[in-house]
Amino acid sequence: MTKRQSKQPVDESRRKFLKYSGAALGGAVVGGVIGGLVGSNLNKSAKEAPTPQESEETPTARDQDYNHALMFFSQEQFQTTEAAAERIYPKDDNGPGAQELGVAFFIDHQMAGAYGFNAREYMSPPFYKAEASQGYQLTFKRRELLALGLDALNEYSEQKHNKKFYKLSPEEQDAVLTAFEKDEVDLKDVPASAFFAMLRNLTIEGAYADPLYGGNRNMDGWRMRNYPGNQMSFTEEIEKEEFIKMEPLSLRDHLQTS
Amino acid sequence: MANKLPKVPVVIVGMGWVGGIIAAELTKAGISVVGLERGKSRSTQDYYHVHDELRYASRYELMQDLSKETVTFRNTEKMRALPMRSYGSFLMGDGVGGAGVHWNGQSYRFLPYDFEIYTKTAERYGKNKIPQDMTIRDWGVTYDQLEPYFVKYEQMAGISGPAELPEHLGKMSKPFPTPPMKTTPAMKLFTDAATKLGLHPYIIPSANLSQDYTNPDGIERAVCQYCGFCERFGCEYGAKADPVVTVLPVAQKSGKFELRTYCNVTEIMHDGKKATGVKYVNTLTGQESVQPADVVVLAGYVFTNVRLLLMSKLGQPYDPKTQKGAVGRNYAYQTNGAGSSVYYEDREFNLAMGAGSLGSCLDDYNGDNFDHGDLKFLHGANIRFTQTGLRPIQYQPAPADGPRWGQAFKQATLHNANRILGISGQGASMPNRYHYLDLDPEYKDSLGLPLIRMTFDFLDHDRELVKFIASKTKEIADQMGGTKTTVNDTIKQYNIVPYQSTHNTGGTIMGADPDTSVVNSYLQMWDAENVFICGASNFPHNGGYNPTSTVGALAYRVAEGIEKYMNKGGSLV
Structure with a gap:
């Protein structure tokens, strides 16, 4: 059993996707979301350090959920x-x-x-x-x-x-x-x-x-079920024999903010 | 007062696969087309946040708003039909692209046997093999006649499939335009087991692209990412062929196409011989408009096509007592329920990963590919293993005889989440004299117009089919090296509550006989030569397959028919 414990699998998969498909398509007639993928926060989660609230598993941090x-x-x-x-x-x-x-x-x-x-x-x-x-x-x-x-x-x-x-x-x-x-x-x-x-x-x-x-x-x-949540791509994993555990992603990870 | 608009050559009701294909083909030929769609506009950018099981799968984001319109249902004429108040058994689409947006993309051609089912059954087994009230009939078109249109559809959609198919399938004059999808370890287990049994498995032909593809119209689309969100979802990559990313851009680029959204057609205007146009309501403003046209095309879902004819008093409504009339007859569905599960205590599979038409299947027990001499049913089922991406809300793998909640339930579902492979049969559905669609006498839509009423049930031959197909799935399952297998071989009364299939068929069936069919082999209405009706509503029975490729082929044929009709008029047959 392998683990894919990347902090930014979404970015990896987006890059892969752009590399294999988006770039090849260039000015495609359709598939407009490809443009959306090259968003302002493409590398945000990789570059920005987590805030203390996100990393601390304390009751106080959890209570911040208004x-x-x-x-x-x-x-x-x-x-x-x-x-x-x-x-x-x-x-x-x-x-x-x-x-x-x-x-x-x-x-x-x-x-x-x-x-x-x-x-x-x-x-x-x-x-x-x-x-x-x-x-x-x-x-x-x-x-x-x-x-x-x-x-x-x-x-x-x-x-x-x-x-x-x-x-x-x-x-x-x-x-x-x-x-x-x-x-x-x-x-x-x-x-x-x-x-x-x-x-x-x-x-x-x-x-x-x-x-x-x-x-x-x-x-x-999701973690209890080993469900990976909202991933952009499984192209690299779909043929693998072994079970792959991933840190899940939520829709929050896809939000682009200006 | 209805707003009367200037006359147009062609008006199409519904902008799903059929409407999109016809719009693209006619506008390419220089014919001006107005497309009417009751729902909203769509693009791939709408799906950036589509990986949301609750919103799209459980809350039916892309489906028809049932508060405005639904269907009523009864098993037999003895029951009072009641409205389908919330979704269950099948899911009607809404908006541009229709159900062609939220489909999985499995792309089979119906078998040659399907198109001549009556003749071939009588030839092989004698007419007495057909039960008294089973109203199977030839379609009025053969597989060979339809073959070139299958090719057009497959090239347009970029269907990904094997270079060679088993011999008991229809011959292909042109191979699939893209290679098959990737093979997962679970698909391999299914294929190896089936091969060991002497069966003929193949990779499911898929409208989820196996590689980047440019179609004959110059439309470029990207390869599938196996993200596991196809059915009930739109594809943010445009990798899953749907009308929005394939045919509609072609129509729009022609400059000959006008798409009007939020336009709900309520009536086909006619003088008893020909249609003069359609009446529609703008669903935002309530404004009524009349759109005169030389040709009217019905391209809605099954229920829409039948309901519009009945509401417009066009064609003869079917009467099950006298078996006279054609509109509404031969409603059929899909006979699912046969299946086996293989449990693997010793390993887990990546079952969250997948694509709507990722899988392997076989047709050794489909159509008439096996001897029905001693069997109490006709036709059969495509047997398949699919890896469509299992999601945690809708998939609760706990033993059927165990608790449905509490700690034991939780533990079972967590433990089994990635340990069970399902083999299932997609059974054909034979029409019956007493299974039909008509207008409900009591329930109305939000405009005060009658809902469509469905009368349908599973019969003994359906139960026999399920029992037989289930035994075959069990044989395969037992060869797949699991630690345990279970089988489901029983169906009871048709129940509209659990999801089964969005493959409803019939009601405006095609055929060679004007008395018992609504349209001829060009999908031209017998009773009104300038009305063309196309969709799964043309199917006189439903085969053991997903219907879309066959619908797509019919759409290319009707486009050709409309062009011919506009040149010379009259009946095309």
Whole structure:
């Protein structure tokens, strides 16, 4: 197993790309992004020393993420989401869980935007009961279903254990979530399994989406999977027999600033 | 009040592969063309930040906005059709380039058998082999007739493929213009295993370029970087052939082409015999316009082409009770689901790396390349291993019978992320009397116009095909030197929720019989000689392949047909 631990693989691959393709193309009719690749920051990450904040793995440095604040959730909904997501994607020997990865912030931000409002989905009436083969046919928007589901998690936990969901032991939390997953809960018309499936999917997205969305903190979700993130080229590696570990790159690494 | 515009020679509805090819060919011949596209304009520069799985793959950035228009679906006529409220089974494109932007680039020619499926089946097995309600038919064009147009398409797109293909595929009069893609260790395992079994694997012909390429129109494109972001993404390098980087620049350079974006066509204007033009709505301003034209070309996706004919009351709608009428009949799909997985406890592969059409495949069990005498299905599947680039949100490799969340799930997905190779069959889909498209009686789009309604299900012969193909994938998988193999050999009812394939076909099918087909072999409408309809909606059934090369070939043929028609008029057959 080899490691490619370069600090600037993006620049390497860009140079390679320019060398093998871009230069040959010259004034190409199409492929306009080639011009964009020769950007002002082409060598920036290689030349500039990392700032102290970037290099220090201290809690103080992490707390500087001003994006980690709430756009949609109440404080209690946030705590409930964070606790539930951590059970869906827990911290273990492999690395951080949902809480450390910032998954609850990811979910909060998603619910505040177009996805939470089902903005690009067909939400016109009438609504009829569907066969399973016909997919989601409820009037709930995602943000509504999630908010109701989180309340239901707490209500069910209080009925069973006299505590809010986020105060339960991990084993108790798993049992509550399982009851929702299996539709064994009937609270205020909340379709428990639809809520659970959505929460599960959002948790996985929050663990593995580009960190720009608020989760996958420090790209640690990608690191655990040996996923290289956003690389420009694998031309040199694609035929290699051995598995190649790479330091991942995010979309942030591609941003050109003037 | 609709704004009436000056008449133009040709108006094309939809600016995907078909619209782009026709626009390029006609303008090169000196014919003025107006292209109408309901979505926005595009260029490769839009994809500088395209390596974003959430935005493009999970949130469908490049796809049609379903809040404005979707389809309704039911398995049988006994069910009430309900709208596809969010994406699942298939993904409709939007904007300039259409679905030709977010495709993978796998580029197969349909088999000679496909174009004469009825005749060849009857010849070899007798007519009784064809089940009662299976409405397969010859396409009205043979492989040999279509062959020169395949060549045109492949040269234009720069298809990268092997110098020689197995003998049971259609003969090529001209080899692929660029050599095959690179071979990965996993592709080698598949190929070696298949060869050992006496099968005939080959590298998948690809619209992701294996080397820099200049096509006959002088369009230069760069080599693929194997970055692993093809399907659902646009290509920032222009290495993946799409209309925006191939045919549309040619049309634009001619000075004879006017592209109008944000124009959603709602009606083909006609007098019952010929079309007079189209009506469209500017989706930004709401302004209605009428564009008169000598020739109207429908170049939308399957659903758009059928829906526009039905909304415009042009052609005879298909009625499954009487089997009369042609518009909407022979809707077919892709019979996927057969597959095997090979696990390797002792090694990992670089599965994040890849390209949309990087892989190896075989056709020993596709078309009629094997004896169906004792089998309860017709046709077959292309069996393949692809390395398209696995991404962490959409790929969760945990055992199907294990937990779907929690620590065990997390550990399984992390452990397996680069240890499983999948062999799968892309099954052909046979048409059926009761599978069709019509207008939904209840649900409307954002303009108040009826949605298209799909009635479709998997039938027993589909389940038999999947079972058979799955057993073949298992034989290959077992030869691949893994530590464990698993197989999926079962499909049930068609379910619109999980993603399966964006290879929807039929509805405006081609043929030699005006009563049961919508267009002739030049894709000219039987009921209106100045209307040409082209796309996978022309397919009377779907083969065991990705459809784009065959659609591309048809587009070159229809371009030639339109030119002929403009010179002399009348029916082209």
